[in-house]
Amino acid sequence: MEFPLAETIYDVAIIGGGPAGYTAAIRGAEYGLKVALIETAPKLGGTCLHVGCIPTKALLFNAEIWDHLNHAAEFGIGGIGTPTLDWAAVLKRKNAIIAKHVKGLEFLMKKNKVAVIAGYGRLTGAAKDGVHTVEVTAAGEGGAVSQVQAKNVVLATGSVAKMLPGLTADDRILTNIEILAMEQVPKSLIVIGAGAVGMEFTSLFRTFGSEVTLVEFLPRVVPVEDEEISKELTRLFKKRGIDVNTGARVEKVEKTETGVKVTFTDANGKTQVKEAEKVLVAVGRAGRTENIGLEKTRVEVERGLVKVNEAQETAEPGVFAIGDIVAGLPQLAHVGAMSGIVAVTKIAGRKFRPVRRDRIPGCTYTEPQIGSVGLTEAQAKEKGYEVKVGKFPFAGNAKATILGNHDGFVKIVSDAKYGEILGVHILGPQATELVAEAVAVLELEGTVEEMMFTIHAHPTLAESLLDAYGAVEGMAINA
């Protein structure tokens, strides 16, 4: 990392080097802007690379292999005995993946001539003569303070895990950070929160043999998904021996001599007490909007998140916000990255397309996976559409049979009048990959009829989409 010359005036200074910030930096440089990227952590990559998307998906891939090995006989493979899990080696591989991508980011910053500045960035107020000043404090006690000047500032400081009141994370009360560094797979785990993060850790540790209890306040798991997805995933989780408790209010989390004890009121109003080695608190993420100098600006903050317009610009001219700190958008790496692209495209004076909430794929990497985009059936009805639904089960898909994985379905939500596809909801094998087709279909305003005549290769899981489009007209081939 380098310190810039004081007289350099950047076109844009980005505070935070997670997926939102580093993507904005690269695209900004590609537009020919002079870019500074300020990062307080020792390495670029943010939550996503170090304690989020990448490490969790690395471990979930281990879980998939583990599951296959435990069912090797079904595939005619014998002689491998009882597989054993070397957790230290699993973590080592995960860390190597992270390290490789940190290097990749460092390379990309150099290649694009982005000035990476080490330190903690704070806005100092409104721009003076069209130039903003960001104060940067170097790491460590009494860290040197320098100033970065830029015509535009992009806030990309990300988010942190929310904790339940009165609790502090440690080696038994975990957030996403501690759970990814555990030295062993816990024998038992209570997961509080059934959003994507809670669901993925539940699925992961259940595969590795932990007894898992899931406690969710809302009436259903993955509450942002179509109701049928929540219902079927709950059934499949229960089948896997996961103790799923929805509509449950956590009353107390206490430490015992050997682990933790969680008291909650269940959906029937009864008090339940569960004990486990560890508890994961996965109840959402708070935007890192404190202590970055917002109070000295006109930037508006709503419940800890920054309000922006469709160009990602805040109420303070020349100050943009992207990624997890933005109000009104889901906290996902790809949303962060695209919001960063939008911001720097606007700064570069080019034409941009705003991030549309109904075009954002949502992926949950559980077993089975969820991939969805667009309106749920309930949302489409609420918006006044006359809704036509098509549903196709993976049980009718040949590739799913080959993979030995028949769980789940594809559900298409369409508008009866014009046949426009409004939402696609997939629960099943490779759903997180399959959803890419659906995102493109929605982006191009595709209709059921167009997609019914779109050739899908055989045998593929993607053919289940073709059958689901057909199912809207009651004409699936394989069901």
Ligand SMILES: Cc1cc2nc3c(=O)[nH]c(=O)nc-3n(C[C@H](O)[C@H](O)[C@H](O)COP(=O)(O)OP(=O)(O)OC[C@H]3O[C@@H](n4cnc5c(N)ncnc54)[C@H](O)[C@@H]3O)c2cc1C
């Ligand atoms: C367990 C888990 C799994 C996840 N899995 C997925 C997934 O599979 N797919 C997906 O799309 N999303 C996933 N997410 C969400 C994803 O990680 C976030 O949406 C994404 O990291 C947000 O990117 P960001 O750049 O806005 O913020 P962050 O990634 O949080 O990065 C912010 C960066 O800013 C730096 N910073 C903060 N304040 C300052 C400051 N004042 N000065 C300088 N630097 C600062 C931080 O050190 C950090 O590097 C997951 C999250 C978790 C917790």
